[in-house]
Amino acid sequence: MLLDVDGVLNPLRRVHRGYRRHRATPQGVTFKLWLDIAHGRLLRRLITETGAELVWASYWCENANEWIGPRIGLPHLPHVPIPDRPPDSGLSLGAWKARQVSVWAGHRPFVWFEDEPDVIDCLMSEQGIGEHLLVAVDPLVGLTEEHVDRARDWLTGLGGTGDGATGAG
Numbered sequence: 663m664l665l666d667v668d669g670v671l672n673p674l675r676r677v678h679r680g681y682r683r684h685r686a687t688p689q690g691v692t693f694k695l696w697l698d699i700a701h702g703r704l705l706r707r708l709i710t711e712t713g714a715e716l717v718w719a720s721y722w723c724e725n726a727n728e729w730i731g732p733r734i735g736l737p738h739l740p741h742v743p744i745p746d747r748p749p750d751s752g753l754s755l756g757a758w759k760a761r762q763v764s765v766w767a768g769h770r771p772f773v774w775f776e777d778e779p780d781v782i783d784c785l786m787s788e789q790g791i792g793e794h795l796l797v798a799v800d801p802l803v804g805l806t807e808e809h810v811d812r813a814r815d816w817l818t819g820l821g822g823t824g825d826g827a828t829g830a831g
């Protein structure tokens with residue numbers, strides 16, 4: 663289960679009163695974040711219920727374990743390595759990230775909570791990746807219980823009908 667930070671755990675605005683203001687200063691650069699501790703509970707429950715591994719898929723990379731996870735009650739998580747996008751890559755931020763995710767995931771099935779709209783098309787163009795469900799999150803709203811329910815349903819049905827569901831939406 664791949665988890666983005668900005669636009670997913672940290673929406674663009676305070677959606678409801680459960681969100682609290684935090685500051686993060688990775689590598690000396692200060693960011694203001696909205697974080698909701700309820701996300702930690704939701705995601706921990708999802709891990710327990712599905713047995714799936716939760717992994718950061720964010721440009722925050724390892725910094726998420728210092729500045730994000732502890733504030734919402736998530737344990738230390740592995741992260742998809744996302745190197746800085748080379749200026750001459752010709753790829754958008756979403757496309758560059760989708761490339762790294764597909765290399766990292768290989769044939770393993772994955773669910774991805776992500777707000778970048780162009781990762782859907784980018785994943786489609788990657789060769790040989792496993793079954794996956796992209797759970798598209800609105801960055802104005804952030805992660806909701808409904809997103810988590812969709813992930814749980816999909817993971818629970820994995821390996822069942824074998825129709826190779828690949829989803830966007």
Ligand SMILES: [Mg+2]
Binds near residue numbers: 668669670776
């Ligand atoms: Mg994002």
